[in-house]
Amino acid sequence: MEMAWTEWSPVSPEVRVEGRLYRDPATGRREERYFDAEGAPLDLKTLAMLGIAAKQWGPVRRSQPAEFGPAGEKRAEARPAPMLAPGEAPVTAFAPKDVGALLAEDALDTGEAKGLVRIGVVDDLVPPVTVGPGGATAGEWRVLADGTRVWALTLRSLGAVGQRARFTGLRADPGVEVIVYAPGAPEDAWAVPGEGWSPTCFGEELTVECRVAPGVADFEPFALDGLAYLYLDPAAAAAEKQAGSCNIPAACEAGWATAAMSVGGLGIISGDAALFCTGTLIADTVAETAMPYLLTANHCVGDVARAGNLEVYWLYQADTCDGTAGALENVPRTTGGADILTTSNYLTGTDVSLLQLRGSVPEGIPYAGWTTETVAPGRAVVAIHHPSGAPKCISFGDVPAAVDGERLVPESRFTAAVWNRGTTERGSSGCPLFTGDSGLITGQLYGGYASCAEPGEADYFGRFDKSYALVQPYLDPGSVNPPPPPEGEGEGEGQPEGEGEGEGEDEDDDCCHLFKTTRPANALASLLVVALLTLGALVPGGRP
Numbered sequence: 001m002e003m004a005w006t007e008w009s010p011v012s013p014e015v016r017v018e019g020r021l022y023r024d025p026a027t028g029r030r031e032e033r034y035f036d037a038e039g040a041p042l043d044l045k046t047l048a049m050l051g052i053a054a055k056q057w058g059p060v061r062r063s064q065p066a067e068f069g070p071a072g073e074k075r076a077e078a079r080p081a082p083m084l085a086p087g088e089a090p091v092t093a094f095a096p097k098d099v100g101a102l103l104a105e106d107a108l109d110t111g112e113a114k115g116l117v118r119i120g121v122v123d124d125l126v127p128p129v130t131v132g133p134g135g136a137t138a139g140e141w142r143v144l145a146d147g148t149r150v151w152a153l154t155l156r157s158l159g160a161v162g163q164r165a166r167f168t169g170l171r172a173d174p175g176v177e178v179i180v181y182a183p184g185a186p187e188d189a190w191a192v193p194g195e196g197w198s199p200t201c202f203g204e205e206l207t208v209e210c211r212v213a214p215g216v217a218d219f220e221p222f223a224l225d226g227l228a229y230l231y232l233d234p235a236a237a238a239a240e241k242q243a244g245s246c247n248i249p250a251a252c253e254a255g256w257a258t259a260a261m262s263v264g265g266l267g268i269i270s271g272d273a274a275l276f277c278t279g280t281l282i283a284d285t286v287a288e289t290a291m292p293y294l295l296t297a298n299h300c301v302g303d304v305a306r307a308g309n310l311e312v313y314w315l316y317q318a319d320t321c322d323g324t325a326g327a328l329e330n331v332p333r334t335t336g337g338a339d340i341l342t343t344s345n346y347l348t349g350t351d352v353s354l355l356q357l358r359g360s361v362p363e364g365i366p367y368a369g370w371t372t373e374t375v376a377p378g379r380a381v382v383a384i385h386h387p388s389g390a391p392k393c394i395s396f397g398d399v400p401a402a403v404d405g406e407r408l409v410p411e412s413r414f415t416a417a418v419w420n421r422g423t424t425e426r427g428s429s430g431c432p433l434f435t436g437d438s439g440l441i442t443g444q445l446y447g448g449y450a451s452c453a454e455p456g457e458a459d460y461f462g463r464f465d466k467s468y469a470l471v472q473p474y475l476d477p478g479s480v481n482p483p484p485p486p487e488g489e490g491e492g493e494g495q496p497e498g499e500g501e502g503e504g505e506d507e508d509d510d511c512c513h514l515f516k517t518t519r520p521a522n523a524l525a526s527l528l529v530v531a532l533l534t535l536g537a538l539v540p541g542g543r544p
Contacts, residue, residue, distance in 0.1 A: 294357055
């Protein structure tokens with residue numbers, strides 16, 4: 001098997017499909033095959049109804065410059081306001097964590113992948129707090145003058161930098177709204193749209209309000225059953241020089257200011273940990289719209305659960321080269337999670353994930369450009385990232401002709417980079433690799449051994465030219481699958497330039513042509529897919 005990936009149907013987004021690319025070792029011919037979530041093969045008719053099209057494995061020469069969203073495209077995010085005054089809600093307190101012990105654990109966590117920075121731990125609330133129209137096991141219901149009923153509870157975790165609350169069973173019932181906020185900053189309140197993790201509230205206290213409109217007698221009960229305790233303030237850790245001293249603040253390189261703005265810090269909850277990683281807002285080729293696509297690594301966000309609780313912190317960086325960045329809580333943020341569109345891991349792919357953010361992107365954040373060019377040895381490259389979760393930094397290097405010793409991952413799917421200024425660390429994972437001359441994305445960080453102490457070691461980035469086949473339906477929907485080349489043509493890495501025009505050749509005459517489909521967008525196709533799901537022909541992937 002040459003490549004494996006997971007994608008979700010654009011027609012029925014709850015349906016997960018597993019893709020595999022095989023190459024016959026005797027003939028060199030490639031063949032795509034697809035399977036449902038339980039491993040059963042999918043036929044061409046089902047794939048057509050799901051909108052899963054044959055991939056452009058290339059080589060295909062395409063590129064897209066960076067861009068800003070069209071004027072008027074941004075949506076102003078409505079922010080709720082608390083109904084109770086600070087201090088009115090009953091308080092449930094929790095003991096402080098042993099932060100020293102947690103940091104000592106973090107120091108022992110080493111590995112070849114740069115990985116994610118742990119910034120918090122997750123506790124189950126035992127017993128959970130249940131809230132229903134007839135009462136609650138903690139907190140307090142009250143009736144306001146206009147007839148609105150409000151239940152509220154403040155969770156106080158001593159010593160916490162911030163908190164996130166987990167909700168189970170919460171539904172979008174008409175006339176019922178749940179919000180969270182820090183009592184010390186009631187203007188910074190966030191709506192909780194449904195089941196899952198709330199946005200982060202910074203500080204030791206998080207207040208939950210459930211507001212029921214007058215005349216609404218009943219709603220589905222829900223439970224508050226988990227709490228994420230953030231113990232690491234990345235900005236404070238950066239001030240204490242937790243990140244390596246060779247890191248270069250992004251503000252020191254004015255020529256890269258626009259590209260740096262497109263890079264965000266990712267707040268994620270996975271299992272019993274709150275984590276921090278890096279991702280990039282990435283442009284598509286449709287000029288009329290600005291879809292909030294985010295590129296990162298599979299090991300940062302590789303499943304529905306992580307995507308669903310994602311927060312993106314924008315402009316988390318110093319304003320001047322010798323300045324300091326503000327607190328994480330004060331930078332613009334996109335909340336509400338994301339939908340994961342396609343992903344592949346490092347073992348059988350390029351360690352890539354493409355997400356679509358559910359929340360709005362702040363005005364003025366640029367969408368980074370990209371290229372499917374192969375990066376030749378000796379070419380300059382640049383990475384922009386959050387080392388150890390610190391404010392944004394930048395690294396400069398080039399692609400080596402050879403790597404001493406054994407490569408960490410195969411050259412066929414990953415580009416090596418060796419830094420001559422700066423480095424990467426945990427938390428840098430998922431960051432973009434830009435070409436040093438054109439400033440276009442050519443990959444995202446998997447891992448490596450580079451550090452301030454080991455500047456000659458290589459880092460490895462999943463190749464965008466190999467990921468392109470997976471992200472093309474979203475980032476480059478106007479391009480079409482190229483026809484099979486004539487018999488005997490199409491082998492090798494050479495291709496015509498065709499930059500921006502979608503020209504190029506497949507590597508063999510049956511690559512990507514196992515089937516020919518068009519993406520159905522009509523109601524009939526959707527109904528057919530729903531019918532298949534009902535009959536058990538496909539298994540939903542559980543996407544929210």
